[in-house]
Amino acid sequence: MALISPSRRLRRTPFSEGVEAQGVKAYTVYNRMLLPTVFESPEADYRHLKEHVQVWDVACERQVELRGPDAGKLMQMLTPRDLRGMMHGQCFYVPIVDETGGMLNDPVAVKLSEDRWWISIADSDLLYWVKGIANGWRLDVLVDEPDVSPLGIQGPKSDDLLARVFEDSVRDIKFFRFGWFQFEGRDLAIARSGYSKQGGFEIYVDGTDIGMPLWNALFDAGEDLNVRAGCPNLIERIEGGLLSYGNDMTDDNTPHECGLGKFCNTHTAIGCIGRDALLRVAAEGPVQQIRPIAIGGDKVPGCDRPWPVYANGTKVGQVTSAAWSPDFETNVAIGMMRMTHWDAGTTVEVETTDGMRPAVVQEKFWI
């Protein structure tokens, strides 16, 4: 691996000081912000995540805030998911599409009130699309990026840790719901959500100034829980089938291709900009779709580019995320497969950067 050059453009976060003190070894860049990728090693971080509790600097999940009378209308224009039944205090995973139905982002929408929303974004400048749409359609709404930085608490001991720092009622937060809790006199939204399958929360840290005080409070409170700094873990997220925008999908893909058809209510999501384009896809189904894929042989190299997938010498798909899974003792992978070769049990070949490997399309993700 090469080094990453520091610059202000690759933004630090309210938690960077804590991340550095915990010995971060590698980063990626996500929304022009530093996102840790390795502390001890991907395998050791993975094992710890499955057994204990980790604090994740995911400030790079920037918020796009919509505020004003047209906030709800604008939010529905952005996504084919029907938002009419959504209540305050709910989080919805929402595919965001352009006028052709191409995915621009796959964020979580947080409904604070009828006229105030946060969109907690994946890796693309969704702010620019939303601002452009609001301007062009002359909507009565303010769109900007507030000083709000999510902090992830992930792992089986997450409830225990948060109950100590906030109050016991954090245990009652339901999946993809959030509640308001106080820290040093400030109200923070805490949601039961996060980019792992090990359970946990995301704290929407409102204000850079309380970032490190909260970070330190969590580590002070969790010493006997073996709390550590962590980060989204490549192995665990592939096992769990958590997609990554920019890796497993781009604006070339429709939500249906990404297996997100269940989040598309194309008949009732009136006002969605990409609705017309998606109606046909919704009726006929996609011709390619995301699939879990097990790749044979020993540990694969890092998947730094799409790996073509072949059957009888013909390209039938591509793999875009892959890692060796210690728990399942195979290389777990996410790929986009043509419908002719997407059935579970289909054997194919994957051209990795260190050679061709046998592979099998799986019925389900691993966890």
Add this chain to the structure above:
Amino acid sequence: MALISPSRRLRRTPFSEGVEAQGVKAYTVYNRMLLPTVFESPEADYRHLKEHVQVWDVACERQVELRGPDAGKLMQMLTPRDLRGMMHGQCFYVPIVDETGGMLNDPVAVKLSEDRWWISIADSDLLYWVKGIANGWRLDVLVDEPDVSPLGIQGPKSDDLLARVFEDSVRDIKFFRFGWFQFEGRDLAIARSGYSKQGGFEIYVDGTDIGMPLWNALFDAGEDLNVRAGCPNLIERIEGGLLSYGNDMTDDNTPHECGLGKFCNTHTAIGCIGRDALLRVAAEGPVQQIRPIAIGGDKVPGCDRPWPVYANGTKVGQVTSAAWSPDFETNVAIGMMRMTHWDAGTTVEVETTDGMRPAVVQEKFWI
């Protein structure tokens, strides 16, 4: 420095293979794409750039293509620079602003024909803003990112190198103009432009497939010119006063604050979305502005966050790019200074990450 984790999301370029073969040591991420930052060392790369010729993988300067009857109208909506006099074959540096006059990007617009433009972007997803505006205003224009990757040729021997690979008439290309030249039967636009003050060109490589053939042809032809792989050099670009979007300016800043008032024709740029907001700024002038700053002491650390600038204990600005200059034997820096302290010769203090340093506002950049 920490390591950078490979993933498909941090896109490789058509020239990555060549960059790796030349021993790249560090990267940054720019428009979600890998941009080399160091080959031998920042100082050695700098010296070589000033004496010989380098080939730069700047594919990360992605293009936003506008095509259709409303392309010119849309282009003018994006920028306060008056584009009416612009001819085919010209490149214009164009601040791009939102409805508040905040900078969204500072790209180079390339006019291919009346109804076809490329916008060669700095580090933000300008594509999303342009697509949103085109959609909201119902313009008759196609907006997308084509498979076009700029390759920079920079340094005093640039003309000699390009004349060998293309034809002698590349020497006749004027500054910020481009011409069409053939390589392996394909027409490529070559502009006299680039992100250094050492002279040179940018080749708009149209098609990933000819990336490495062109790269190899340049190295084969330039052996006796001492051609090497290079990259935008932090030291040289600060000496030359070349601003970096995301470092020296963000969407918090107007073009006038960035010293780009000369590119804002607020009275005649009819249709520009941010024009109303900028009219007042243009009349009254900004209250803070970009300035060259010399920082005392030995080599400063990497500027990975804004460094506050103080005078008598009061914050009067910030430094966002800084490096030790071997040629000028001082730390050269770019900062945003309040008007009370922006005059040349003003002495201030800069709080770097390794302590307070004396500094002086300069009259001009160094080269």
